[in-house]
Amino acid sequence: MTLTAARPGVPVRAVESRPLRHPDATSPEVMTRRGWWLVVLNFLIPGSAQVLAGSRRLGRFGLGATLAMWTLLALSALAGLLWPTGLFTVVTGSFFPDFLSALRPVPLTIVQIALFAYVALWIVLTVDTLRLVRLVRVGPLARIAMAIVAVVLLFFSGSGAAWAAGIAGSTRDALSSLFAQTGAVVPPSDGYYNILLLGGDSGEGRDSMRFDSISVVSVNADTGATTITGIPRDMPHFPFAAGPMQDRYPDGHEGHADPTCGWGSGINQLRTEVEVCQDGDEIYPDAGANNSEPGIEATKDAAEGILGIQIPYYVLIDMKGFADVIDALGGVDITVQERLPKGGPAYDGQPVDDWAFGWIEPGAQHMDGDTAQWYARSRYTTSDFDRMRRQRELQEAILAQFTPQVVLARFQQVAESTTNTIQTDLPQSLIAPTLVDLALKAKDQTVNTLELTPEGGVDEYDPDYAQVQQMVRDALHPTTETPAP
Secondary structure, eight states, rough: OEEEEESSOOOOOOOOOOOTTTTOOOOHHHHHHHHHHHHHHHHHHHHHHHHHHHHHHHHHHHHHHHHHHHHHHHHHHHHHHHHHHHHHHHHHTTTOGGGGGTTTTTHHHHHHHHHHHHHHHHHHHHHHHHHTGGGGGGGGHHHHHHHHHHHHHHHHHHHHHHHHHHHHHHHHHHHHHHSSSSSOOOBBBTTEEEEEEEEEEEOOOOOOOEEEEEEEEEEEEETOEEEEEOOOOOOSSOOOOSOOOOOOTTTOOOOOOSSGGGGOOOOGGGHHHHIIIOOHHHSSSGGGGTTTHHHHHHHHHHHHHOOSSOOOOEEEEEEEHHHHHHTHHHHHHHESSEEEEEESSSSTTTTTHHHHHHOOOOEEEOOOOHHHHHHHHSSSSSSSHHHHHHHHHHHHHHHHHHHHHHHHHTTTHHHHHHHHHHEEEHHHIIIIIIHHHHHHHHTSEEEEEOSGGGGGTSSSOOOOHHHHHHHHHHSSSEEEEEOOO
């Protein structure tokens, strides 16, 4: 405190030397400097402007909220670097057991509410800061500039928190929509988690969706090493694993004279056969309760019989929405080996130039969703085995594109596209921590592929399934040579 006299002859009076709280309001220069200090402090340390120049109670509340937010962000960043699996498990509520599965969305809901509340608090603090500035007392130009800067800073800081709140909500909704909230976690079989990956296409004139792409993703339970085994969609006379379909076809799957039940004996006809021509709900009465369908369960049993491995889970990608996933990821990079047409003929033997409405040219390409979809679908100028190869290339390209940077930058688009396109019976309790941890281990490893095609030594008309199962065992459990002593 100092003693000052305003003018000669005026009695000396005591004035606090705190220019932020008790400024000389008669000086536009002093008020302008003070105003800029308060606007900047409100942006850098929300609540500090009120502690220094306004309501200390509001300021202490703002500083406490700011400190808590910074602390949580720092701890989250540290956990993301040192323990990402644990962080994902905690925020997604995957640690809750199945009987408390209804609580799994709670952590992300709390995060979302806290972020929106902090945005609201920041708005209150900014409005109060402009009140404390006393804009009518600052210079005319500074008055406008100060108000604009305060609003712009609020927009950038508040929009970041609002974006993070949106990410939290999208993550919660995607997890709830995509993955089963309950369900037993099946332990790895012979050291692997095996997942049936289906690409379905319900085109015009079809009685039901058919699986045009069938493969099995095998993830090593220790190392995360991933092998994708491609099953030709027309693979004939295949055996089933023990179950209701094996009871019907003890000697292998047979063809049908009635085309409404599926053409031939290929594995991709099973959905039509089970769900259109048979009572699928009677064959697989628990399918619906387990977030699956009879046609999918029949295909699981067939894949198990063909490969000789246990396959407890599936992921179905609807090709109608496949392009949206690619676009959400920003496209994929593919090296095209041969010129491919878009579209299909109206009748057998129709010249390609009469029906192709576009072409995919050879060479390195960055494909959008529509082009990538036709790259996976096109087959009229090549074989089904060529198409299998292209689908596997596309799967690997998509996996490569699923980097943390891409997913974070485009999270809401990716979440929306996948929830509209993907169906699975994977339980959320398996996703975190198990599969998340294995995905982190696998990200720098090469994805191995096994194609059950003539090029790979499999007879397309009369496969030797004992040979096929041996090929799968060799791929999943390669022998290692012992160095000579």
